[in-house]
Amino acid sequence: MKISRRCLIIKELQINEEIRDKEVRLIDADGEQLGIVPGRKAQELAEEKRLDLVKIAPNAKPPVCKIMDYGKYKYELTKKEKEAKKKQKVINVKEIRLTPSIEENDIKVKAKRAIDFLKNGDKVKVTVRFRGRELGHAEVGKQVLGKFANLTSEYGVIDKQPKLEGRNMVMFLNPKNS
Incomplete structure (x- = not known):
């Protein structure tokens, strides 16, 4: 054989x-x-x-x-x-968590962090987490996400509009192509 x-x-x-x-x-x-x-x-x-x-x-x-x-x-x-593999660009998704009752300065600090992520070319997932009875006031979460989007509008654009997923409201931001 x-x-x-x-x-x-x-x-x-x-x-x-x-x-x-x-x-x-x-x-x-x-x-x-x-x-x-x-x-x-x-x-x-x-x-x-x-x-x-x-x-x-x-x-x-x-x-x-x-x-x-x-x-x-x-x-x-x-x-x-x-x-x-060398030529492909890795896009990371960074997450920022907020609450519906977030204070003005806190949202500015979180927005500054998100701007750093967007400058690095990363996608940003912004999550508003509802606890207990807060879920009944989803429009407050939408307002918080709208305010957050305005603060980061110079560096990022909304990729996915705010959407309620269980107890979280999620929005995705993409870096602007400058």
């Missing part, structure tokens, strides 16, 4: 002896189509070139396999993923 050079189980791609199809559409290492060949012959061709046979399109009729260096392919794939 022959032991393959490399027989790894990867979540999606099948390689070498894992491919048990009778016929496959074969692509050479140079990208040249070799047509439909028996699965055994495709594996032999890959072994002759000291490369791996990788099933790249398992759902096609017949499945498409390519002769390639699987280790190099996997390395380049992880390299591309790292590059993509």
Whole structure:
């Protein structure tokens, strides 16, 4: 019994002896189509070139396999993923909690903190938490959120209007694109 050079189980791609199809559409290492060949012959061709046979399109009729260096392919794939990760911007959501009976100076302090978050490019989730009978006066919470939005309007815009969710009224602010 022959032991393959490399027989790894990867979540999606099948390689070498894992491919048990009778016929496959074969692509050479140079990208040249070799047509439909028996699965055994495709594996032999890959072994002759000291490369791996990788099933790249398992759902096609017949499945498409390519002769390639699987280790190099996997390395380049992880390299591309790292590059993509570097380029993407992470947006954090910071939360500020208020109460319906918040004092004027307290709301200014919280607004100043929210402005710092917005300057850093973070989204801000502003929550007014109702306790007990305060829930009967949801309009007071809406007024507090409106006042908060006015204080931060220079640096942020309302992304999601105030909405009552259980015992909390929530509003989201996005940083302004300046």
